[in-house]
Amino acid sequence: MSLNVEIHSFSYKKGGIPKDYSGNGGGFCFDCRGILNPGRIEEFKTQTGQEIGVQKFLEEKTEMPHFLEGIKSVISITIENYLSRNFEHLQINFGCTGGQHRSVYCAEKIAEFVKNKYPETIVKLFHDEQPQLKVL
Template sequence: MKKILIVSGLSGAGKSTVIKILEDMGFFCIDNLPPALLNDFMAIVMSSSIDRIALVLDVRSAQFGDLTEAVKKLLQSYGESVTVLFLEASKEELIRRFSITRRKHPLEGKVSLSEAIDLERDLLQEIRNMSLIIDTTEMDVQSLREKVSCLLSVQRIFLIRLRSFGFKYGLPVDTDFVLDTRFMPNPYYCPDLAPLDGRDERIKSFFESHEKIAEYIQHAASMIKTAAEEYKKVGRAGITVSIGCTGGRHRSVYVAEKLAEKLSKEFEVHIEHRDVNK
């Protein structure tokens, strides 16, 4: 079943931050979609492979159609698939935030900032009544992330990229951790094994006969897991781990594959063998 999330609420309450959080969770996000286009857009979404969609609908969209009616129709059409989040904060905190950012409230102009906040609250009251409410007055970004995750019961997707490479072809630039496997025995010097790569069963058997290699891989997996869990807490979406040997064909490929087996049980893992065919 597709998950449809409507994000609404007061300007300055954190909707832009929530959209970034939702993107990290794997949602396809659209900000400020005109209500008049909502039906056509949802028809496209429902016939696509997208299974998580988040839409920001707030007072900026109101000039292009009835905002409240648009949310009601979504709830009627898609029922339990739809969740509405409403973000708010105290007037004092919203005024403080607008003062810091020096941005203009979308309803400010003929009325003061204080009056614009009151007017916006009145305009969105009916949507608020349909929503799960998040008061961000005392929240930092991490607290908001945890609150959104809890309300949606969605595990944030954290990506671990594993890349094997050969040191003789250069160290990858875009990497967070580098593991060196050049201490391992090298199948390159075995005529029957040299043409193969680290994914071949004969190469696997060669390495599995060495107890210290399994120990090294277990320690490396534990280190990567700990780092990933801590990075996830501070809002990081993923990390890249590069595993190197001399030529990038045997040892690094084998270790990368074994790490992928261990880590894919808890994380999304993408694996790349940069130099295996060189």
């Protein structure tokens, strides 16, 4: 039995917090709107959190690295607990205004973190507002 970790990026304004269809009633929901929005900068408006320029901006010009370190600490406690108890599902959601920059970036980085730290998990990544994005 494996722990399935489902990670979503979403928009608070468009679709709202993703539903958890596992029957567990949800999981984590992190609000990325407290981080400076790269979408307000002209060169980044049409880009997403997958693009290098946006990533560098978030990593070098905002508190994003601190934000993600806190999230990694919190979710690690739960993932380790769920693994030890043979739980099957955990959902982790990242929301921002448009579901394009900050939430996409966070979902990507946390999916990578979980895959690397907990290779026994199955990670599924969804960009709810950006379905055209290639996912890991």
